[in-house]
Amino acid sequence: MPITTTSTKNNKTKDKILKVSTVLFSKLGYKGASVRKIASEVGIRESALYNHFENKEEIFLEVAKGIFSSPFSLEHEEVAELAARGKPFLQKFTMQYKMLTFDKGNEDMFRLLMIELFQNKELRAQFMQEFHAKNIKVLSEAFFIMMQNSLIHSSDPMLVAYEYISTLFYIRLQITLMRFDSNSTDSISTQFEKHVEFFWESIKV
Amino acid sequence: MPITTTSTKNNKTKDKILKVSTVLFSKLGYKGASVRKIASEVGIRESALYNHFENKEEIFLEVAKGIFSSPFSLEHEEVAELAARGKPFLQKFTMQYKMLTFDKGNEDMFRLLMIELFQNKELRAQFMQEFHAKNIKVLSEAFFIMMQNSLIHSSDPMLVAYEYISTLFYIRLQITLMRFDSNSTDSISTQFEKHVEFFWESIKV
DNA sequence: CTAATATATGAACAAGTGTTCTTTTGTCTA
DNA sequence: TAGACAAAAGAACACTTGTTCATATATTAG
Numbered sequence: 001m002p003i004t005t006t007s008t009k010n011n012k013t014k015d016k017i018l019k020v021s022t023v024l025f026s027k028l029g030y031k032g033a034s035v036r037k038i039a040s041e042v043g044i045r046e047s048a049l050y051n052h053f054e055n056k057e058e059i060f061l062e063v064a065k066g067i068f069s070s071p072f073s074l075e076h077e078e079v080a081e082l083a084a085r086g087k088p089f090l091q092k093f094t095m096q097y098k099m100l101t102f103d104k105g106n107e108d109m110f111r112l113l114m115i116e117l118f119q120n121k122e123l124r125a126q127f128m129q130e131f132h133a134k135n136i137k138v139l140s141e142a143f144f145i146m147m148q149n150s151l152i153h154s155s156d157p158m159l160v161a162y163e164y165i166s167t168l169f170y171i172r173l174q175i176t177l178m179r180f181d182s183n184s185t186d187s188i189s190t191q192f193e194k195h196v197e198f199f200w201e202s203i204k205v
Numbered sequence: 206m207p208i209t210t211t212s213t214k215n216n217k218t219k220d221k222i223l224k225v226s227t228v229l230f231s232k233l234g235y236k237g238a239s240v241r242k243i244a245s246e247v248g249i250r251e252s253a254l255y256n257h258f259e260n261k262e263e264i265f266l267e268v269a270k271g272i273f274s275s276p277f278s279l280e281h282e283e284v285a286e287l288a289a290r291g292k293p294f295l296q297k298f299t300m301q302y303k304m305l306t307f308d309k310g311n312e313d314m315f316r317l318l319m320i321e322l323f324q325n326k327e328l329r330a331q332f333m334q335e336f337h338a339k340n341i342k343v344l345s346e347a348f349f350i351m352m353q354n355s356l357i358h359s360s361d362p363m364l365v366a367y368e369y370i371s372t373l374f375y376i377r378l379q380i381t382l383m384r385f386d387s388n389s390t391d392s393i394s395t396q397f398e399k400h401v402e403f404f405w406e407s408i409k410v
Numbered sequence: 411c412t413a414a415t416a417t418a419t420g421a422a423c424a425a426g427t428g429t430t431c432t433t434t435t436g437t438c439t440a
Numbered sequence: 441t442a443g444a445c446a447a448a449a450g451a452a453c454a455c456t457t458g459t460t461c462a463t464a465t466a467t468t469a470g
Contacts, residue, residue: 029324031236035428048448115323118316119234124382159399163372170371177329198368202407240458253418261458
């Protein structure tokens, strides 16, 4: 008898509401996605939504939980191990970042984040913490190890991390924009790999 | 007798509407800034707005014109001249970018752009063209000259330009976010200068 | 000063918003 | 089969939205 945290009950409708809301919020934003649009897409009346959620905000908060829960998991040990070899770490890290960029669910979450970023103070704080600071931490630790092993030139690991992550973010934003308009991402598809190459050539000793 | 393009008429109120709208749109977004909020801030009734503009969208379009009209002017000759000296070009370009980031008017426009980016297809297209492509063009031309003069390592100038502009954008986004919450930008204030240093050291021959 | 014109008001509109009822329907349990 | 409970519908609410219109008030021109 498996015990899931989100209650074992028969919540088929609730799940559908969340699924639909994710799509609509990430397309239209919080204001643009009205409860009637959500309900209609689910196939129920607005009033029925309130059997599953207190109000609109509760739906949004539930959806927004997904924004920073990306399974971006490089174990601490794995970081140390890969970093000791230099370039393979950058490759692994970047490919994970690339996967997140193209993954449907994470793409929606990223769009939602961008749409609501300047409308939601809490989201801004989390962006700085979860998106920026956390990445800087992992990367700077890795670059620090590379410096100790004389694989790259010595300098401030935090600065190197900043320089590295900023380009990843920009590529992700651009790809997300293009895909939102169903534009081909061909012209930018290998930008992640190019970044790894360029950066490694720039810092390697 | 100076002839301004925006008509010489006595349009004090119209100007105030645009000024107020700029602030509200860039804070609350298109949907969030209602005509009543705008009118009330101007000091008139909603109905009076329609003596100056056809509708809300016309106000927005007038405001949005300012997004991509930044006086980011490095003359073609100046680019060539500075690029031939290498690092000074990066310094000049970056300092102009930094000024735009901290300039009140351009800051509002940048925020407006970010807020509406995923809600407005036309804005996305302009972002790609005016914000991205144009900068890539100027930068890649400069890097090309530097390569010809053997100031930096030879590689794809467009790639180098991409790597350079992406970090500038990320810094700008972060600073704009912090200032939106009235947070101190001390921790990131010299990031632009650090970027110039890091990048130049990375590419110089 | 008077007439014409531009700009303001205040009320109203139709449509949309989030939310709350009461009532009906369905589903599982005793 | 009967009763309990969860989930649906449908109508209504108070409020906000963009926009319009008739009317009043300034401002300008002859």
